[in-house]
Amino acid sequence: LxxxxxxxxxxxxxxxxxxxxxxxxxxxxxxxxxxxxxxxxxxxxxxxxxxxxxxxxxxxxxxxxxxxxxxxxxxxxxxxxxxxxxxxxxxxxxxxxLSIVQIRQDFNKSLINVLQTGSSNLTLADANEEAANSQALSTRQSIATSALALANQSQQSVLQLLR
Structure with a gap:
């Protein structure tokens, strides 16, 4: 023994x-x-x-x-x-x-997920904003071209009347 x-x-x-x-x-x-x-x-x-x-x-x-x-x-x-x-x-x-560490680990995992989601949303929002800005610029250019064409056309009409 x-x-x-x-x-x-x-x-x-x-x-x-x-x-x-x-x-x-x-x-x-x-x-x-x-x-x-x-x-x-x-x-x-x-x-x-x-x-x-x-x-x-x-x-x-x-x-x-x-x-x-x-x-x-x-x-x-x-x-x-x-x-x-x-x-x-x-x-x-x-x-x-151990319980304290596990609770903190779960909190940190949740915080990481929130930060990653926020980062993704910001990146996506930036891409969407840039697409909208690009579309707005394209629309402005199209309107400017149309305005110039109309102005040119009206000048041509005035010239034809004077002839």
């Missing part, structure tokens, strides 16, 4: 050491700073914890001295219960931080 317990302690240590992502290990004391906007003014820092066996208040047992009587067994159970409570509490804190 002592050997199995000590193996589990070793697994806890290995798991805590290997629980890193992008070089940050929240279970080994690293902190994670999240920046939510381009100016860097909106941030959140997630504090890391040390959850190796020592950080959880757990230590290896010695064969022949631990688990030999009720007192030593109760001490081990108390340490395990305390470690379990600590883990649950920190899991809850990490879960709350």
């Amino acid at each position: 002592v050997a199995q317990y000590n193996q589990i302690i070793d697994q806890i240590k290995t798991t805590a050491q290997d629980a890193s992502f992008n070089g940050i290990n929240l279970l080994n004391g690293d902190s994670l700073k999240l920046v939510f906007n381009e100016t860097g003014k909106s941030t959140s820092t997630i504090a890391g914890v040390t959850f190796d066996p020592a950080g959880l208040g757990l230590s290896k047992l010695t064969a022949g001295t631990d688990f030999t009587d009720n007192t030593s067994t109760n001490n081990v159970l108390t340490a395990l219960n305390t470690a379990s409570t600590t883990l649950r509490s920190q899991a809850s804190a990490f879960g709350a931080n």
